Amino acid sequence: MNAPRKTATAVILTGLICLLALATLSCNIAAVPGRFTYIVKYEVTTNVVAPESVRIDIDYTDGTPAVPTPGSEPDLVFDADTPWTFEFATSFSYDEGYFYPTLNVVEDAADPLLSGETVTAKIIWKDYRVDFQEQVLVLDYLYNDGSIVIDTVSLTGPELPRP
Numbered sequence: 001m002n003a004p005r006k007t008a009t010a011v012i013l014t015g016l017i018c019l020l021a022l023a024t025l026s027c028n029i030a031a032v033p034g035r036f037t038y039i040v041k042y043e044v045t046t047n048v049v050a051p052e053s054v055r056i057d058i059d060y061t062d063g064t065p066a067v068p069t070p071g072s073e074p075d076l077v078f079d080a081d082t083p084w085t086f087e088f089a090t091s092f093s094y095d096e097g098y099f100y101p102t103l104n105v106v107e108d109a110a111d112p113l114l115s116g117e118t119v120t121a122k123i124i125w126k127d128y129r130v131d132f133q134e135q136v137l138v139l140d141y142l143y144n145d146g147s148i149v150i151d152t153v154s155l156t157g158p159e160l161p162r163p
Contacts, residue, residue, distance in 0.1 A: 037093045038161055039132065041124040042103045044076075045083040048117050053079045055108040056119060056142070060086060065099035065160075075108065094161050101125075101157040105142060106150065113144040113151070123157040 046054045055077050062071035071086070078084055092099065105121045107113055119142040126132040138155040145151070 037091070037128050039088060039091050039126040040099070040101050040157075040160065041085060041087040041126065041134070042101070043083060043085045043122045043124060044078075044103075044105055044119060045122075046078065046080055046117065046119045048079050050079040050081050053077045054113065054117065054119060055111040057106040057108065058084065059102075059104040059106075061100070061102040062086075062088070064090070065092060065097040068099065092161065099160045101137070101160065103138075103153075103155045105153045107142055107152070109150050113142065115144050115146075118143040119153075121153045121155055123155050125157070125160060125162075127161075 042058075042060050044056070044058060048054050055075055058073040058076055060071045061068045063069035073084065076084055101123050103121055103123055105119060107119075113119070121140055121142070122136050123138045124134050124136055126134055137157045140153045140155055142151045142153050
């Protein structure tokens, strides 16, 4: 075999190997039992700028899929510069069972939202299959609609882990 033909063959084989490696790495690889796989996070933000603030009550699901427990933040006062976030202290793995994250945000009756003020509630998950990039699962808003009714947002995320 002559030199140009050897070079062409080597280039083609190297290209094929690179394409196969790329195809393998880009696959959505199945979860490995017992492996650190996903994180759940709750986030509540507002458009109210300091020195003003918003007062709300927050209830959420804490714990693990096997033993979910309630968590709460009563009379939480915050503004746009200090959003409230809760990220689970431990990560979950796909073999721990299923989990339905919940987040309830209630406007405070003694300190209701003013016109133009909003509160945003989110349930977020971060999965190892997408390099733990935040994905918003559920999102809703509290806002002043001019009524005297106390607004409530109740979010229930989809069953986690997602396939």
